[in-house]
Amino acid sequence: MTPQRKIILEEIANTNTHPSADEIYELVRRRLPRISLGTVYRNLEVLCECGLIRKMDLGDGHWRFDGNAESHYHVRCTSCGRITDLYMEELCDFENIIRQQTGYEGVGHRLDFYGLCPVCKREREIPHRTDLPSSRPGAAGESEGM
Amino acid sequence: MTPQRKIILEEIANTNTHPSADEIYELVRRRLPRISLGTVYRNLEVLCECGLIRKMDLGDGHWRFDGNAESHYHVRCTSCGRITDLYMEELCDFENIIRQQTGYEGVGHRLDFYGLCPVCKREREIPHRTDLPSSRPGAAGESEGM
DNA sequence: ATAACTGCAAACGTTTTGCCAGCAT
DNA sequence: ATGCTGGCAAAACGTTTGCAGTTAT
Numbered sequence: 001m002t003p004q005r006k007i008i009l010e011e012i013a014n015t016n017t018h019p020s021a022d023e024i025y026e027l028v029r030r031r032l033p034r035i036s037l038g039t040v041y042r043n044l045e046v047l048c049e050c051g052l053i054r055k056m057d058l059g060d061g062h063w064r065f066d067g068n069a070e071s072h073y074h075v076r077c078t079s080c081g082r083i084t085d086l087y088m089e090e091l092c093d094f095e096n097i098i099r100q101q102t103g104y105e106g107v108g109h110r111l112d113f114y115g116l117c118p119v120c121k122r123e124r125e126i127p128h129r130t131d132l133p134s135s136r137p138g139a140a141g142e143s144e145g146m
Numbered sequence: 147m148t149p150q151r152k153i154i155l156e157e158i159a160n161t162n163t164h165p166s167a168d169e170i171y172e173l174v175r176r177r178l179p180r181i182s183l184g185t186v187y188r189n190l191e192v193l194c195e196c197g198l199i200r201k202m203d204l205g206d207g208h209w210r211f212d213g214n215a216e217s218h219y220h221v222r223c224t225s226c227g228r229i230t231d232l233y234m235e236e237l238c239d240f241e242n243i244i245r246q247q248t249g250y251e252g253v254g255h256r257l258d259f260y261g262l263c264p265v266c267k268r269e270r271e272i273p274h275r276t277d278l279p280s281s282r283p284g285a286a287g288e289s290e291g292m
Numbered sequence: 293a294t295a296a297c298t299g300c301a302a303a304c305g306t307t308t309t310g311c312c313a314g315c316a317t
Numbered sequence: 318a319t320g321c322t323g324g325c326a327a328a329a330c331g332t333t334t335g336c337a338g339t340t341a342t
Contacts, residue, residue: 075253077250103267104267105262
C-alpha cells in the first residue's frame with residue numbers, strides 16, 4: 001500500500017459519484033500533482049483485485065469505480081451521466097433457468113438501468129424559466145447518451 | 147440501400163453468431179474486397195437506426211450486431227466468447243420500482259449473462275482425452291474474459 | 293445539380309504497456 | 318540485490334471523422 005495507492009483509495013471512498021478513471025486521476029492530482037494516469041490505472045486494477053473497490057461498465061464508454069464494493073445495481077441518467085445506486089434484491093433465480101435452458105455453468109449477470117434523472121427531467125419540463133438570468137427557450141443543448 | 151449496405155445486412159442476417167464490426171468487415175470483404183471499415187461502421191449505424199439490426203454491448207469491448215432485431219437477452223461464454231440467445235420474458239416490473247425509488251423517468255435496462263458454455267465446460271471436465279489425437283493434459287490455453 | 297455515399301487515412305478517447313529510475317526490504 | 322512501484326511517453330484498441338472523388342436521382 002504505497003502513498004499513491006492509499007490516496008486513490010481514499011478519493012474513491014470519499015465520493016459517491018462512481019467516478020471514471022480520468023475523474024479519479026483529476027481528484028488525486030490535487031493531492032499528488034506528479035502522479036501519472038498510468039499509475040492510477042494500475043492501482044485501480046490492483047484495488048479491484050483486492051476487492052476494495054469495484055469496476056463497472058455502465059455502457060457510457062468508461063470504466064467506473066465504486067468505493068462500495070458490495071454488489072448492487074445502478075441507474076444512469078442518459079442526459080447528465082449521473083449514477084444513482086439502487087436498493088433492490090439481486091436476481092438469482094434467472095441464473096438457474098439459464099443453466100437449464102442453455103447448459104452454461106457458473107452463470108452471472110450484469111444488470112443496469114438508464115433513464116432521465118429528476119434534475120434533468122425538471123429542466124425539460126420547465127425549459128423556459130423566467131426567474132433565472134440568461135435562460136432561453138428551447139436552449140437545452142445536452143447530448144443524449146447511448 | 148447501396149450494394150454495400152445490402153451485403154452487410156445479408157451477412158448479418160446469415161449468421162447467428164452476433165458478430166462484431168470487425169468480424170462483419172471480414173465477412174463482407176470476401177464479397178466486396180475493396181470495402182472499407184469506415185463504410186461498415188457507417189452502414190451498421192444506419193441499419194440500427196432503421197431498426198433492421200440491433201447493436202449491443204455485451205461487455206467484451208466490442209459492439210456486437212444481431213440480425214434478430216427483436217429484443218431478447220444473451221449469455222456470453224467467458225472462455226470462447228460464444229453468444230447464445232435466451233428465450234425468457236423481459237423484466238418490465240423493475241422499471242416502475244426504480245421510478246418510484248429514484249424519480250428517474252423513461253427507465254430502460256440492460257441485462258446480460260455470462261458463464262461457461264457447454265463446449266468449454268466439457269473441455270475443462272475432460273482435459274486429457276485419450277480418444278482424440280494431439281490432445282495434451284492441461285493444454286486448455288484460453289484467456290478468461292471479463 | 294444535388295444529395296447521399298464510398299474508400300482511404302487520419303484522428304479520437306480510453307486504456308494498456310515498455311522503459312528506466314527510485315524505494316523498501 | 319531483489320522485486321515491487323512510480324512517472325513518463327508511446328502504443329494499442331475499437332471506433333469515428335474529414336476529405337475528395339463517385340454514384341444515383
